[in-house]
Amino acid sequence: MTTVINTVTHRGSPEGPGPQSAAERARAKAKGTGGLYQPRVPIYPKLVHGKWRRIKWALLIATLAVYYVTPWIRWERPGALPDQAVLVDFFGRRFYFFGIQLWPQEVYFITGLLVIAALALFLVTALFGRLWCGYACPQTVWTDLFIYVERLFEGDRNARMRLAAAPWSFDKLWRKGGKHAIWLGVAFATGGAWIFYFRDAPTLLREFWTGAAPLTSYLSCAILTATTYVFAGHMREQVCIYMCPWPRIQGAMLDDHSLQVTYRLDRGETRGPHKKGQTWDGRGDCIDCHACVVACPMGIDIRNGPQMECINCGLCIDACDEIMDRVGRPRDLIAYDTDFAVAERTAGRPASYRFVRARTLYYAVALVLVSALVGWGLLNRQPLDLHALRDRNPMFVRLHDGSVRNGYTLKIANRTFTPKTVEVTITGVPGARLSAPGEPVGAVVRTTVPANEVRGLRVFVTSTPGASAASVAAVFAVRGDGVSAETKTTFLTGAESAP
């Protein structure tokens, strides 16, 4: 039987009589199989220069600037309200975004925003491939930044590989040490900036260094420092390949007409080394120099076609263009192109591109619809919100003259920045008279709701006896100071309901 393993020679300890330790046996077992995880092969991407690299630098600076600067933008708000333009205020239970202020009950706006973001991602991916992954994803941006730091200390690809292979020396120690120190500094700045989104930034900065900040701030900062350092410094492309779900979903958005970083095999093959002065006839433009491979931060060979690992960043395009210029062939052997165009050219037909497709139309229409819905909702946000909670124990009270009284707790939310004095009315209950606790029946029920707060208000509704239905539908309304709100409720009459 070929499947039976000769355990004695497999372990390489034929002379070992007697029991072996559990550790020895476990180690031996793992040896031949390679363990549960694929060992990581370190990637040392080479620095390239060119159009796409310049765009990536610009976007790196822009996205980092947005991330670090946003919490420090001030936005004047009345009274004791926070003056931070963008603030997720968990203590005050508010989300501030410049002129917009959301309450927890309006979290559906956030949901809408996330749906818009998802649809925009779908549309962009269907049109231009994984641009998000290649240019704007925090994992890509911070990894790029960390590789930049690495390059400052250890040099470019070849120098880094040499250093990694070299024995430990003072030179290696300070280079590695310096790199990790700066990495940790950047990671700390990342985690440190994050917490400013949740508390007034200048106050928190002072609190943070005097030890007066909330524990959650320190914890959040520590967690984000750790994840930034580990993800951008050590795990890098493994985050994209093994942790992120998006590369696995992208297949559903991409088709033959989506622009992706493409090796134009119609032009490149047959590849092979090329010496100066040799003819280009009868062969492809690819000189098999591996410039695209060493530039790739994901460690793949783009010439193998579209791959799950490819983040569409275009660095191999820059690398190849540089080589093409040098050997005197036209650029764009690797370019943003479509599978369809490559197939057409291979078949000898002119390439054509289709951006308007059923898929892109669906995404665009859905995006416009959802954006319009969310925008409409934001523009028509009600300044006043009313809810009525009816007393359930007792459900109603019969008074001395036989009339029936229901108790309610009204919750009036004032989402404006000015106090509003409103008057409560009820419609739908025959002969209904309102009263507030301690006030005579039939008096005007009025209350002032402070700015940006919810006021709970007890009201009693008394109705004349003799109703036939056990319950009637009613509507509470609050009006005043140019605002109003309504809410449906039920009034129980105390009448026996029909059997």
Place this chain on the structure above:
Amino acid sequence: MAEREKDDHTGTETTGHEWDGIKELDTPLPRWWLWVWYGSILVAIVYWVLMPAWPGISGYTHGLLGQSDRTEVVRELKGLAAQRQAGESRLRSASLQQIEADPELQAYAMQVGQSVFGDNCATCHGAGGAGGKGYPNLRDDVWLWGGNLDAIQHTIQVGVRSGHPHARGEKVMPSFGRDQLLTEAQIGDLTEYVVALSGRKADAAAVGRARQTFADQCAACHGPAGTGDVAQGIPNLTDAEWLYGPDRESIHSQIWNGRNGVMPTWEARFSPETIKALAVYVHANAGGVAEPVTATPPPASATVASGAAGR
């Protein structure tokens, strides 16, 4: 120890046991499991040293940290008492009316009241205070012993027929039927009379027969018009509220048996502050009007007086 047999297929040693040709593999424990196990043992030892752990003959090992659930509870109770101190002292110094006028203090009193009510009063009056047959509804505007803040506070303090020297309810309703003070026929007629008092249809002949009986037996307490007396806790017979039920059977039963409600005194059990909070709670739930209902003009008294009831 003899050399142990190895299984050819897996390379694992066997235990040496065999049942009907089946041998048991002695598969080693997973490393991670072993280390977790060793770690747990270590944690247990550290725990024994730091925390109370081992029972002895006359006590137990207390541990270096001096942890004790009992002292913890005592400490927490002390903290709770200190926390309540502020509210308690404010309740003590403020009058009932002042408590109700101060929204913050009222909210505090309402919370105290709700909790105390649920633990003590809800048994009879119901969790919502709506009462039941024989147990007054504390949510409406009919109050046997007065519905303003001071009256409610006093009722809670002294109770009703509770044995307290100042207890409410000196007057009791006799058992007219059981003690044979009235005949069966008289009580039947009286029932019709009481039904007519509250403005309902009743047998006119019976109402006429009972008029003299009511004047002789009932009017002394319930008043000639049957409107009762809040000062003495005499129920108003002309309104829509019936403590023992509105139907003829219930009214007849009450005249026959003469039940008299009892409520304990809470003075010994609650602090004055708690009673204050409870009064504020009950008053607010009932609508909180200064003086709810005293004597409403009976809707049917005219009918009874003219003897035209039961048309």
